[in-house]
Amino acid sequence: MNIAFCTRSDFLSVRGGDTIQLLQTRELLQNSYGANVDVVADPEKLNAADYDLCHIFNIQKIEDTKAYLTKCRTAGVKVALSPVLWDFSAVVSYTFMVKRLSACQLSERRIDLASRLLKLLAGVVGMPTIYTHNHREYLRQTLSAADLLLPNSVEEADVLARLSGLDPDELLAKTRPVVNAVTVAEPKPATDADFGVMNHLPSGYILQVGRIEPGKNQYSTVKALMDDGHLPILFVGNQRVNPAYFRVVEELGRRRGNVYFIDEVPHEHLPLFYRNAALHVLPSLGETTGLVSLEALGYGCRSVVADGRYCPFETYFAGFATPVDPLNYGSIRKGIFAELATERDMSAISRRIRQDFSWDKAAQQTHEAYIRLLVG
Structure with missing residues (x-):
């Protein structure tokens, strides 16, 4: 099984949860399941026809995700998505409060007011994108184009349906949750x-x-x-x-x-x-x-x-x-x-x-989802 892991260009220099998920899953798929997994961090370098499946991590990088999807669709290659997405509107609103209004005091009322203001601004200048119709449409198109959705939880799948406006049952039919995991190593002796x-x-x-x-x-x-x-x-x-x-x-x-x-x-x-x-x-x-x-x-x-x-x-x-x-x-x-x-x-x-919540379990769930998609 040849798989392309498609991700953002800065996945190594700006390491996030998606970086760890990608690297750990790749290692186990290769070592435990005999898969060949290449990491592609630039859509221009993806030759989708070389692979049985392209797995895109973190759809928050909009232009990269669109480019990866276009190449996969042109080559007729199946696409899996690990969206790594939540409703981050409260994060965006509070960051706006802190950076633009120098307001750190938090309350539900304050977040609501900031969100309303940002929605008005987004309607005029198109930013922040999370509050725009274009962002909702992007989610609809991206999630609809995927053959397989691998969210980190059922709750994330529910959030995806709500943010995109897609039918939850439609998304659920091609969703296979894969747990996120942590490495709990034996503690090293204190120096x-x-x-x-x-x-x-x-x-x-x-x-x-x-x-x-x-x-x-x-x-x-x-x-x-x-x-x-x-x-x-x-x-x-x-x-x-x-x-x-x-x-x-x-x-x-x-x-x-x-x-x-x-x-x-x-x-x-x-x-x-x-x-x-x-x-x-x-x-x-x-x-x-x-x-x-x-x-x-x-x-x-x-x-x-x-x-x-x-x-x-x-x-x-x-x-x-x-x-x-x-x-x-x-x-x-x-x-x-x-x-x-x-x-x-x-x-x-x-x-x-x-x-x-082990990486072995995450890799097993991922591999089973791949087989179900490719073999049927």
């Missing part, structure tokens, strides 16, 4: 440098791992615990994605006190931070999965996540973590304290995460 970092941190902190940016909503984590200064908060993540937002979060943390920031660290060092945390919190405004929360659970760290409007909660976190409304500071605070008080067998949860 002297690691102990040096940990010695400066109090134990039992509230941890949030991820880029410091509006969509990840670190401001709300601090705001929710503003009056609970006895609880340490630790942010581990890239501070240069949105420097202005980082400065606001940093200043709020300084006013609260007992808030710590560590810049992005190598992935293999993260288990050290999970092991020493009271819990991990991610009140994100949009996640196709929420891999860092899944990873935290895999290492036995309690987790608080955004509710099902903002991530596929039922597929990945039901029974494992506490959901919160990321637009409500009171909900985030209540969820943190509720999770801290909940009796959980974290060793059993860690085993379930490793079993249910």
Whole structure:
């Protein structure tokens, strides 16, 4: 079986969840199932006729996706899509609030007002594209053109139907969900440098791992615990994605006190931070999965996540973590304290995460979907 994995040109320099999904799936398809998988990061370099199937990852790169689809259709080659898509309207609206209006205070009313304003602007200038008719039509055409849809969850499939306006049953007929996965490795022994970092941190902190940016909503984590200064908060993540937002979060943390920031660290060092945390919190405004929360659970760290409007909660976190409304500071605070008080067998949860959300399982589901499409 010859397969082309078609992706964005910067998939290696700007590594996201789609990068990890592509590389891990490719390795296992080749090693465990004998498939030949080439990665194509430029539509101009795709010779679709050389392959039995073209698998496009992350349809948020609109022009690339259109070009890949055109080449596949011209060659008469079957197309699979891993959309990696959610309703990111809250992320777009809040980022607009922060960057253009210097407004970091979050509420449902504020997000609604920002969304309304952006829809008006999009109707005039065509930006942001997520609010335009053209974007909806793009989704309709792209999803209709695919022979196979491989979303990360049933919830993502529902979001795709809603955003595109397509018949959910039509999409469901060619949908085969493939779980997103995490690698939970055996923790490496802590080095002297690691102990040096940990010695400066109090134990039992509230941890949030991820880029410091509006969509990840670190401001709300601090705001929710503003009056609970006895609880340490630790942010581990890239501070240069949105420097202005980082400065606001940093200043709020300084006013609260007992808030710590560590810049992005190598992935293999993260288990050290999970092991020493009271819990991990991610009140994100949009996640196709929420891999860092899944990873935290895999290492036995309690987790608080955004509710099902903002991530596929039922597929990945039901029974494992506490959901919160990321637009409500009171909900985030209540969820943190509720999770801290909940009796959980974290060793059993860690085993379930490793079993249910492994790359072996993701590759198996992908391969079975390919066979079903090609063989019938």
